[in-house]
Amino acid sequence: VQLQASGGGLVQAGGSLRLSCAASGATLNSYTVGWFRQAPGAERAIVACDAFGGHNTYYADSVGGRFSISRDIAENTFYLQMNNLKPEDTAVYYCAAGVNLCYYPAPRDFNSWGRGTLVTVSS
Numbered sequence: 001v002q003l004q005a006s007g008g009g010l011v012q013a014g015g016s017l018r019l020s021c022a023a024s025g026a027t028l029n030s031y032t033v034g035w036f037r038q039a040p041g042a043e044r045a046i047v048a049c050d051a052f053g054g055h056n057t058y059y060a061d062s063v064g065g066r067f068s069i070s071r072d073i074a075e076n077t078f079y080l081q082m083n084n085l086k087p088e089d090t091a092v093y094y095c096a097a098g099v100n101l102c103y104y105p106a107p108r109d110f111n112s113w114g115r116g117t118l119v120t121v122s123s
Helices: none
Strands: 002-006 009-012 017-024 032-038 045-050 057-059 067-072 077-082 091-098 110-113 117-122
Touching: 002 091, 002 110, 017 032, 017 091, 017 117, 032 067, 045 067, 045 077, 057 067, 077 091
Parallel strands: 009 117
Antiparallel strands: 002 017, 017 077, 032 045, 032 091, 045 057, 067 077, 091 110, 091 117
């Protein structure tokens, strides 16, 4: 499956953004999808994960209650709704797809990646 991320940009603290990840080459129904982020000098880290078949959903502690992952099967697209953004959310965000469930998801669990989209949150 090929992935194309979009929706990043500059936003003030407290604002919202919605990232999109459009898939092609396969339907997302049978995939686990996830969002990762990587800040300068840091490792790529999980933000949110939604397992195939509705098995489970995972959120990093730092974004719980503020971010929400969802998918639109008809559009073959999944999303990351980000609310109440903070400066520490500034990073390049990557979408990914894989076949494992969302138990302590890590980059190694995903084999398809979109190009990153930059989110910058100003204070």
